Amino acid sequence: MNTPGKLLYYWPHEGLDDSLKFNDISQLGENPYDIAIIGAGIVGCSLAYKLSMYKLKILLLDKNYDVGEATSKGSSAIIHTGFDAPVDSLESTLVTKASREWPELAKKLKIPFEECGALLIAINDEQKKQLKNVYDKAVKNGVTDIQLLGAKQVRELEPQITDDVLGGILIPRESIIDPFSASIAYSEIALSNGVDILFGTEIIEIENANENIKKLITGSGIKINAKIIVNVAGLGSEQLAKLYNGEPFDTNPRRGQFLIFDKNSRLNINHILLPVPTKETKGILVIPTIFGNLMAGPTAEDFLHGDNSITDTTIEKLQSLLDEASKLYPGLKKQPVISTFAGVRCNCSQGSYWIRCHDGHPGIMTVAGIRSTGITSSPILSEYLVEELSNKCGLNLEINTNATDSRPKSSWPGWWKRPFANGELFKKCPDYGMIVCYCEQISRGEIIDHLDSQLKPVTLDAIKRRTRAQMGRCQGFDCQINLAEIISEHSGIPLNKITKRGPGSELIPDTKTMKNKGMDGLNKSF
Amino acid sequence: MDSTNHFRVVIIGAGPAGIGAAIALSKHGIKSIALIERSDKIGGVPSLYKKKKGGVRTFIRWSRGGIPVFGEEYANSLKRKLVKTDVKVWLQTQVIEIETKERKLSIINPIEGKISLTADAVIMACGSREKTMSERGWLTGARPIRVFFTKQLLQLIDGNDLLPMRNPVIIGSDLIGYAAAAKLKVAGAADAIIMDKCRRPKCSYVERLYFRRWSQPNFRGVDVKAVEVVGSKTASGIRLSKDGDFIPCDGIVVCGELVPNSELALLGQLKVELPSRKPVVGRNYQMSESGWFSAGNMLGGFRGAEWCYYNGRRVARAVVNYLSQPL
Numbered sequence: 001m002n003t004p005g006k007l008l009y010y011w012p013h014e015g016l017d018d019s020l021k022f023n024d025i026s027q028l029g030e031n032p033y034d035i036a037i038i039g040a041g042i043v044g045c046s047l048a049y050k051l052s053m054y055k056l057k058i059l060l061l062d063k064n065y066d067v068g069e070a071t072s073k074g075s076s077a078i079i080h081t082g083f084d085a086p087v088d089s090l091e092s093t094l095v096t097k098a099s100r101e102w103p104e105l106a107k108k109l110k111i112p113f114e115e116c117g118a119l120l121i122a123i124n125d126e127q128k129k130q131l132k133n134v135y136d137k138a139v140k141n142g143v144t145d146i147q148l149l150g151a152k153q154v155r156e157l158e159p160q161i162t163d164d165v166l167g168g169i170l171i172p173r174e175s176i177i178d179p180f181s182a183s184i185a186y187s188e189i190a191l192s193n194g195v196d197i198l199f200g201t202e203i204i205e206i207e208n209a210n211e212n213i214k215k216l217i218t219g220s221g222i223k224i225n226a227k228i229i230v231n232v233a234g235l236g237s238e239q240l241a242k243l244y245n246g247e248p249f250d251t252n253p254r255r256g257q258f259l260i261f262d263k264n265s266r267l268n269i270n271h272i273l274l275p276v277p278t279k280e281t282k283g284i285l286v287i288p289t290i291f292g293n294l295m296a297g298p299t300a301e302d303f304l305h306g307d308n309s310i311t312d313t314t315i316e317k318l319q320s321l322l323d324e325a326s327k328l329y330p331g332l333k334k335q336p337v338i339s340t341f342a343g344v345r346c347n348c349s350q351g352s353y354w355i356r357c358h359d360g361h362p363g364i365m366t367v368a369g370i371r372s373t374g375i376t377s378s379p380i381l382s383e384y385l386v387e388e389l390s391n392k393c394g395l396n397l398e399i400n401t402n403a404t405d406s407r408p409k410s411s412w413p414g415w416w417k418r419p420f421a422n423g424e425l426f427k428k429c430p431d432y433g434m435i436v437c438y439c440e441q442i443s444r445g446e447i448i449d450h451l452d453s454q455l456k457p458v459t460l461d462a463i464k465r466r467t468r469a470q471m472g473r474c475q476g477f478d479c480q481i482n483l484a485e486i487i488s489e490h491s492g493i494p495l496n497k498i499t500k501r502g503p504g505s506e507l508i509p510d511t512k513t514m515k516n517k518g519m520d521g522l523n524k525s526f
Numbered sequence: 527m528d529s530t531n532h533f534r535v536v537i538i539g540a541g542p543a544g545i546g547a548a549i550a551l552s553k554h555g556i557k558s559i560a561l562i563e564r565s566d567k568i569g570g571v572p573s574l575y576k577k578k579k580g581g582v583r584t585f586i587r588w589s590r591g592g593i594p595v596f597g598e599e600y601a602n603s604l605k606r607k608l609v610k611t612d613v614k615v616w617l618q619t620q621v622i623e624i625e626t627k628e629r630k631l632s633i634i635n636p637i638e639g640k641i642s643l644t645a646d647a648v649i650m651a652c653g654s655r656e657k658t659m660s661e662r663g664w665l666t667g668a669r670p671i672r673v674f675f676t677k678q679l680l681q682l683i684d685g686n687d688l689l690p691m692r693n694p695v696i697i698g699s700d701l702i703g704y705a706a707a708a709k710l711k712v713a714g715a716a717d718a719i720i721m722d723k724c725r726r727p728k729c730s731y732v733e734r735l736y737f738r739r740w741s742q743p744n745f746r747g748v749d750v751k752a753v754e755v756v757g758s759k760t761a762s763g764i765r766l767s768k769d770g771d772f773i774p775c776d777g778i779v780v781c782g783e784l785v786p787n788s789e790l791a792l793l794g795q796l797k798v799e800l801p802s803r804k805p806v807v808g809r810n811y812q813m814s815e816s817g818w819f820s821a822g823n824m825l826g827g828f829r830g831a832e833w834c835y836y837n838g839r840r841v842a843r844a845v846v847n848y849l850s851q852p853l
Contacts, residue, residue, distance in 0.1 A: 259660075264792050264800070308758060313666040315752035336801040340660045341669070420622070420634050430636040435620040438564055439789065444636075460671075473789065475658040480674075481681040496688050500671035505759040507671060508688050509776055 002402045005058075005191045007456060009065060010200035010220055015497035015506065016458055025222050028196055032213045032225035033059045035395065038203055038240060039233035040064070042072040043370055045186035046378035047232065050386050052193035053405065055398045059226065060187065060195055063202035063219075063236065065502035066462040067455070068183030071234045072374065073465065074311065074343020076258070076287055076298060079113070079175040080376045083138035083146060084277060090353045095373050096142050098380040099173060105379050108406040109185035111178055112290045112416045118174035118272035119154060121328055123164040127276035131167055134276065138171070146171045160268040161329050174272050176290045178413065180465035182375055185407055188455045193403045197455070200502060202236075209244045209361040228363045228393055230385070234346045237368050238305060246359035246366050250349040251305045254371070256298025257317050257342045259325075262473050265294040265335040273328045284324035286332065291415070291440075291468065296325035296332065298343065311342045338473045345372045355385070357392040365393060414446035415468045436486065437479040439472020444486060451490050458491075460484060461501045533560045533614075535845060536631060536645040538621055538790060541570020542831040543822020544651035545604045546838025547845070552611035554846045559613045560643065562633060564620045568608065569601025570653055572831045574677065576684035582708045582740050585831055594736075600831055624794035626815045647817045647845050650791060650805070651838060654784035654823040656702075659755070662783060664723050665697065667754030672761045672777040676706050679779055683713045691777025694718040695764055698781035699727040699745060700828065704737045706781050711741035718743040719773060721753070721764065728782075746773070786824045794818070802826065810844035819845055 008022035035051060037044045040062035048060040064070060079102045082095035106113030122128040131148060138146050147170040154168040155161065191197055206229070207215035216224040233240045238251040266288050275283035287295045299317045303310050318340055326332045348354045348369025359366040367385065370377070389395040419425045419432045420443055426432045431445035450457055450466045457463050460470070460483065469483050470476035476483075484507055488495040496508035534556050537544045540563035548561045567573055575584055575597025583594035608615070616635060623632035629648055634640045656675045659665040674682070674690060682688045692715050696703045699722035707718040718741070720727065725747045727734060754765040755778065763774040788803045797806035797814035804826035811819045821841035822834035829837070 309668070312668050312754065314754075315664065315666050318666065334800050336803060337660050338658060340666070420640060423639060426639040430639075433634045433639050434618055434636040435564065435622075435634065438620060441620065441622060473658075474655050475660075477655045477658070477675045477677055481678050481685070485686075495686055501759070505671045508682070508690050509672075509692065509760070 002192065002194050002400070004454060005194045005196040007191060007197045007454070008199070009458065010198070010218065011503055012220070013503045015493055015499060015503065017491060017493070020456065020458070022198060022201065022222075025224065028059070028198075028224070031057060032227055033057050034226075035059070035228040035230065035389070036061065036216060036224065036226035037230045037232060038216075039231070039236065040067045040183070040187060040197070040199075041070060041232065041234050042068060042183050042186075042374045042378050043234075043367060043381065044230075044232040045183045045190065046382040047230065047385055048190035048195050049186040050382040052190040052195050053400060053403045055400045056395075058190070058195040059198060059224065060190065061198040061201045061203075063200065065199050065459050066457060066465070067187045068180060068465075069461075069501065071344050071346050072183050073180060074256070074341055075179045075372070075375060076256070076285065076295070077177055077179040077289060078272060078287060078376070079177050080373060081143045081171055081173045082141050082376075083143040083171055084134065084282070085141055085373075087137060087140045090355075091373060091377070092141055094353070094377040094380045094384060098377045101379045102175065102177070102376070106177065109182075109189070110407045110409070110411040111181040111185050112413060113175060113177050114290055115173060115175045116271055116288055118171040118274055119158060120169040120171065120274040120276060121154060121161065121165055122167045122276050123162060123327060124166065128166045130276045131169055135169060138169075143171070143173075145173060158269060158271060158273070160331055161273065162327060164327075176272070176288060177375065178290050178416075179375055181413060182378070184455060184466060185411070186378070188411070188453070189404060189407060191454055193400070203240065203243065206243045209364065212363070214363070228389065228395060229365070230389070231359075231364070231366045234370075235305075235344065237366065241359065241366050244360040244364050246364065247356055249354060249368055251368070252347040252349045253303045253305060253307075253310055254345040254347050255301040255303055255310055255342050256345060256372075257313050257321060258295050258297030258340065259318060259321055259337050260289075260339045260341070261294040261296070261332065261335040262338050263292045265332070266292050268331060269294055269329060275324075275328060284321055286325050286329050291471070293338070294332070294335070296321050310344055313340045313342050336473070339475055347371045353381075355388070357388055363393055365389065413466070413468070414442060414449070415440055419443065419446060436482050437467070437469035437472060439474050439478070440468040442467050442469045447483065447486055448490060451487065459499050459501050459505075460487070463487065531641065531643050532558075533643060533645045534558045534849065535647045535649065536560045536562065536643055537649045537651060538562050539570070539651035539653055539822070539824070540568035540615065541651060541653050541822060541834065542572065542604060543653070543824070543834040543838035543841070544570070544649070545608050546835035547649050547651060547821055547842040548613045549607050549611060550839040550842035551845065552613055554842065556846065556849070557612075559611075560645070561613050561615045562619050562621060563615065563617050566618050568605055568615065568617070569598075570831075571677070572597030573601035574680040574684060578684070580712065582705065582712055582737070584705045588832055597831070604835065621790055624790060626794040626796060626818065629817050647819065647848055649819045649821055649841055649845060650813070650824055651821040652787040652790060652824045654786050656780060657783040657785050659780060661785065662697075662780075664752045665755060665780070666752050667765065668757055670755065670757035670759055670761045673755060674777065674779050676702050676779060676781045679706055679709065683709060689713050689715060691715055691775070693775045694777050694779055695773060695775040696720045696743070696779045696781050698722055698783055699724065699729055700782035701729050701733050703779075703781035704729045704734055704743065706779050707743040708737045708740035710779075717741050719746055719775070720744065721746045721748060721773075723748055725749075782828070784823060784828055786826050788824065791820070810847065811841045812844070812848070817848065
């Protein structure tokens, strides 16, 4: 058995159990880390997972308060086959290889995964002519298990799609996944194999970058020693690279907005529906989700780095999304939209999968431009990065025979395995019979299981991504406050201090700092 | 684990409509009635409006000459009537499976786990909820915390004695929005700005006049395609246009605009109009399958608690008729 790593948060306010607070470097031990991974998105988490199979002292850190809290949480949740990737690129090589690994990996990691297949649909003559080119490119990318279809065959597979269909391509292995569970699963295993995880920690300075042992200085002034540093900070990677004089590059975030439709809609569509791509864009997709909804998206809007409104939604784009997606599936306009969101692709102007070893100084690696394929490529990209670290950065790899590469069966998310259907589980704890989130049918038992899990979620959003409570059609109308009450009761944190995504996002404003009226008005009325 | 129980009538939802139906069925001599409620108390939405000294009475009892009462008082009066009957009440109980033709329901609760029920008739009185931001179609922008629905506001102010905002913007200008403004003011917040995509408030003049006793909210009708919620962590305002017309706030309440809770109808593949989510009902409140009925705010629209109660009683009479017909 391994000793699990430590999970700590830098949290300079009330609202977190003291035992989880990171105040002093002694909490992490005095020895330097063999490797520090900065950024706990899908790339950082999968790298920590792969490295945790070796005898290494590893630190995974992030400025947010959960894994996958930035780019990784807002995705189309598709595991791509790579059929349309740029031929002969590193991205294409990693993605096509990874897509074949996912069905087994998902079982090991207990991540809900469904091979629903995709249908590329031509709706005019121009597009019909393009089908052959798309087909040839797929074959060049090694995706040979695809099929050119006539209009009738397409309609047989998806009776509800547009009457304008002239032909299509079936890509059977395009799959859908629970994107939130992916980062969580990787990091949970890493944690149980001994990787330390530090949240709420931003690195603002790096000292001794040129030396064998480098000093990472956190925003709170704590110094962390590490021999190798990997920058997988996504949107923050450009800024971070400046701290160690890495080769300059430009982050070029590209926003993707999505519409989420209510569950009833998925009864009509089984495959991912893809338009024929143009030179400029892959177009707007209709995507079944593993949770049982349909999504339409994404848009592709380039942003200046650092723009605060990058995850905002806009009415013009949402309306055009609906129009575009309806060209493939006209019934979509009748389906109720339950939510909208915007995700960000972390593009790099210098190229995708822009990876540098000894960047600026020996023992520093920069990974940028993992644009929209990070979840798909993660199992193979992380392997590739481990090799690079071993070959080029001198990371010494000695297998840790105690390490595990999978999660226990009990890790399947509740919404996937439906614990209330299991009489045995109910006998152990009546909480599995108490439904808190009515829309997604999530029980109090599942929520408490997660609150007690090793990678302890402490925010409302972290609980939401693990349990799906608040993600249904009512968007928390019925359960948000009940959920906050459960967290409060279970952790002893007052209800008003429960946050959505860490300090500064408390449920209730701090009454002491409010100038307007103050507590007097409140006391009088109650 | 699965034991089967048979009832003459199963009612889903113990709000005013469900209770109204239960009481009326009982008065008509129907034995073996089950009333299923997913929350931990009966009374539905009114029960969330707690009785407080100096608080705002938001429920008007038209049957008693128009006296305003607290929602909780109204819910308690329904409860007093219900306890006199022998209706079997299940609290904290959720319906999770429906077999429509057999009129069979699977329910779960923390005491008994999963149980199956059958019934000769089922009344769905599942109520309604407020439209989400996205469902309204004109609220975009960021997704910070402190964007609450009215139900959450009540749970915080009345249920937990917490004031979730000092300078509120209320989206939605119907009765619920004006009641929320009064509620917030009494709890210690400033007068709200009530915003809606219409020229005049949807709340009637008389109702607005009633709430002026507690608060004088400013109505702001917006004539733009959409407004944007601003705030990276907590809600900090609403942007009306690109040119910067900006209304600062420290919290937003998304009020009114009810949509029926018709998901159980969809689960049972009963006909539901989309995207309005109204269950399709024929004469006598019968849904698209024989023996299935719908009552109260689940029918769609915007009705008060007392209307729902009397509607529940009407639906009960239709159910009694249905049960008395030879099969």
